[in-house]
Amino acid sequence: MARPREFDEDAVLDAAVECFWKRGYEATSVRELVARTGITAASLYNAFGDKRSLYGRVLDHYVEASVANRIQRCEALPPRRAIEVFFEEIVKRSLGDRDRKGCLLVNAALDVAPHDPEFRKVVAAVLVQIEVFFLACTRDGQADGTIACSLSAETLAQHLLGVLMGIRVLARVRPERALLEGILAPTLALLRGAPGSSGT
Amino acid sequence: MARPREFDEDAVLDAAVECFWKRGYEATSVRELVARTGITAASLYNAFGDKRSLYGRVLDHYVEASVANRIQRCEALPPRRAIEVFFEEIVKRSLGDRDRKGCLLVNAALDVAPHDPEFRKVVAAVLVQIEVFFLACTRDGQADGTIACSLSAETLAQHLLGVLMGIRVLARVRPERALLEGILAPTLALLRGAPGSSGT
DNA sequence: TGCGTTCTAGTATGTATGTTCTAAAATGCG
DNA sequence: CGCATTTTAGAACATACATACTAGAACGCA
Numbered sequence: 013m014a015r016p017r018e019f020d021e022d023a024v025l026d027a028a029v030e031c032f033w034k035r036g037y038e039a040t041s042v043r044e045l046v047a048r049t050g051i052t053a054a055s056l057y058n059a060f061g062d063k064r065s066l067y068g069r070v071l072d073h074y075v076e077a078s079v080a081n082r083i084q085r086c087e088a089l090p091p092r093r094a095i096e097v098f099f100e101e102i103v104k105r106s107l108g109d110r111d112r113k114g115c116l117l118v119n120a121a122l123d124v125a126p127h128d129p130e131f132r133k134v135v136a137a138v139l140v141q142i143e144v145f146f147l148a149c150t151r152d153g154q155a156d157g158t159i160a161c162s163l164s165a166e167t168l169a170q171h172l173l174g175v176l177m178g179i180r181v182l183a184r185v186r187p188e189r190a191l192l193e194g195i196l197a198p199t200l201a202l203l204r205g206a207p208g209s210s211g212t
Numbered sequence: 213m214a215r216p217r218e219f220d221e222d223a224v225l226d227a228a229v230e231c232f233w234k235r236g237y238e239a240t241s242v243r244e245l246v247a248r249t250g251i252t253a254a255s256l257y258n259a260f261g262d263k264r265s266l267y268g269r270v271l272d273h274y275v276e277a278s279v280a281n282r283i284q285r286c287e288a289l290p291p292r293r294a295i296e297v298f299f300e301e302i303v304k305r306s307l308g309d310r311d312r313k314g315c316l317l318v319n320a321a322l323d324v325a326p327h328d329p330e331f332r333k334v335v336a337a338v339l340v341q342i343e344v345f346f347l348a349c350t351r352d353g354q355a356d357g358t359i360a361c362s363l364s365a366e367t368l369a370q371h372l373l374g375v376l377m378g379i380r381v382l383a384r385v386r387p388e389r390a391l392l393e394g395i396l397a398p399t400l401a402l403l404r405g406a407p408g409s410s411g412t
Numbered sequence: 413t414g415c416g417t418t419c420t421a422g423t424a425t426g427t428a429t430g431t432t433c434t435a436a437a438a439t440g441c442g
Numbered sequence: 443c444g445c446a447t448t449t450t451a452g453a454a455c456a457t458a459c460a461t462a463c464t465a466g467a468a469c470g471c472a
Contacts, residue, residue: 035327036236036238036322036323038236038238038239039238039327111326112326113326114322114326118322118381119322121381121382121384121385122236122314122318122319122322122323122381122384123236123322123323125384125385126311126312126313126314126384126385127235127239132385135385136385136386139382139385139386140386162401163397163398163401166394167394167397167398168398169394170390170391170394170395171375171394171395171396171397171398171399173378173382173391173395174375174378174379174382174394174395174396175371175374175375175378175395176378177377177378177381177382178373178374178375178376178377178378178381179374181318181321181322181377181378181381182321182339182373182374182377184321184322184325184326185321185325185326185332185335185336185339186336186339186340190370191370191373194366194367194369194370194371194374195370195371195373195374195375196371196374197363197367197371198363198367198368198371198399198402199371199398201362201363201402202398202401202402
């Protein structure tokens with residue numbers, strides 16, 4: 013019973029993701045968002061509220077499209093393979109990232125999470141979600157013998173989360189294959205289990 | 213032969229470090245810098261140039277006071293102990309970081325390095341410096357038998373750098389002791405060497 | 413066909429931004 | 443004691459910012 017939207021909400025969010033992803037929250041202006049999304053400021057404010065709440069929508073949109081998606085795809089694999097494929101994708105994506113945007117979630121962790129309790133909760137929850145995914149992998153892997161039992165599944169999952177963050181940060185400054193794979197190698201070796209070390 | 217400065221350059225830099233450290237580059241305004249440093253805008257521009265070049269000085273100042281300092285202190289220790297103490301300090305500092313500022317260098321890696329080639333070089337160089345410190349530790353540790361030889365000293369050093377980044381990022385969103393120590397535990401176990409795994 | 417509603421377009425609004433200017437104050441050297 | 447030089451103080455600058463407003467256009471339903 014009213015005039016219909018002339019824009020596709022998802023397409024606008026995609027464009028907004030691109031802006032915030034590339035520049036970060038503060039450095040992205042509403043004018044740039046308007047230019048990049050192709051809709052007017054009025055439409056943008058009408059549909060998404062102010063800049064901050066648009067960023068919230070953008071973050072959700074990104075997480076759904078990138079993080080949740082990857083987890084879902086990896087969950088289908090056998091546990092240790094899931095972890096390996098997960099990190100292979102991360103390394104590949106990081107090395108192919110010509111404009112060094114990194115991961116919007118990791119960027120948000122330093123950009124917006126420390127100053128904004130609401131966003132901090134969102135980011136923390138997604139990080140927990142990733143940790144839980146890793147935990148499922150390490151637990152299942154230890155159960156079926158493909159992952160070493162020398163450390164608890166919980167500890168391994170936390171370690172994997174930390175290494176993931178490390179790779180994504182370093183890749184934005186030193187996107188060198190040798191470095192990223194070097195970070196990862198000891199972790200993978202540890203999962204595999206050192207020969208003859210079935211824990212005390 | 214001219215009017216002397218009324219401010220202490222180092223004190224001003226300390227105050228400026230605090231500003232950029234807390235808010236990041238874009239979110240820190242020159243007015244805030246003026247307020248926090250106590251000198252006028254004219255003095256600030258006269259002494260340090262524009263905002264960007266002040267940030268450069270701030271970064272150097274921080275690196276010298278924090279990073280280089282810590283490396284120097286740890287270099288005096290036996291190699292494996294040096295790594296342990298290094299990370300103990302990082303974890304302790306991260307957990308005591310009430311306003312979640314994290315590490316200015318790591319912040320700069322995501323905040324400023326991806327968009328500014330000059331700053332990228334600076335940040336990358338410091339990261340290399342840290343990696344070199346780790347490398348010296350792993351090499352010496354492998355030589356004196358306190359660090360496992362199942363992986364190369366180079367790979368271990370890269371891994372340590374990655375884990376360091378991971379801890380500093382996660383601490384800003386989830387500053388939980390269990391998490392940070394969980395990230396670290398597998399790495400330390402790996403250095404120590406699994407019992408009976410002296411490589412193939 | 414007209415009414416109510418929600419959209420778009422573009423401009424206006426006030427504030428905050430980074431930076432520079434004007435003028436006065438403070439030193440060392442002649 | 444001035445002259446040259448540099449620092450200060452604070453207002454002034456233009457621009458960029460996030461956001462709100464004013465019109466009018468496009469639809470569904472009566």
